[in-house]
Amino acid sequence: MAALRRVVGKSVLGGHHLSSRSNTSTSLISSSSILQPTPYSLISRRGTASKLFVGGLSFYTTEKGLSEAFSPYGQVVEAKIVMDRVSDRSKGFGFVTFASEDEAQKAITEMNGKVLNGRVVYVDTAKPRTGSDGGMPIARGPPEPAADH
Numbered sequence: 001m002a003a004l005r006r007v008v009g010k011s012v013l014g015g016h017h018l019s020s021r022s023n024t025s026t027s028l029i030s031s032s033s034i035l036q037p038t039p040y041s042l043i044s045r046r047g048t049a050s051k052l053f054v055g056g057l058s059f060y061t062t063e064k065g066l067s068e069a070f071s072p073y074g075q076v077v078e079a080k081i082v083m084d085r086v087s088d089r090s091k092g093f094g095f096v097t098f099a100s101e102d103e104a105q106k107a108i109t110e111m112n113g114k115v116l117n118g119r120v121v122y123v124d125t126a127k128p129r130t131g132s133d134g135g136m137p138i139a140r141g142p143p144e145p146a147a148d149h
Contacts, residue, residue, distance in 0.1 A: 051126040058117035074103025
């Protein structure tokens with residue numbers, strides 16, 4: 001993939017022409033996606049200061065309802081409720097991303113400790129992810145037999 005980025009980068013940035021054989025592999029990546037980042041990618045690169053953690057959510061709270069509850073405090077870019085993969089039910093927490101850090105701070109002071117859908121919610125700045133990517137744990141197999149000395 002790095003080699004493809006290098007080739008695409010040269011063709012877009014360096015002005016070099018690619019052979020017709022390599023044009024088929026670069027047709028999947030448009031030059032605008034390389035040079036023009038999306039607004040959401042800029043927010044996520046800037047940091048997690050405008051992303052809020054919302055805990056204590058009711059199982060009946062929807063992403064639309066979460067967005068509507070936080071919208072009086074600023075422009076909500078995204079409202080996401082974390083769902084359990086097995087039961088397909090809310091885990092009771094989610095994240096709200098605001099367009100600016102000031103709006104996020106206002107939402108923290110106004111919404112933390114308030115009741116939303118019958119539950120008191122806890123609102124704080126989201127912390128960066130740590131550890132694994134959230135996938136399945138690595139299977140390491142049975143332990144090695146103990147060596148008798």
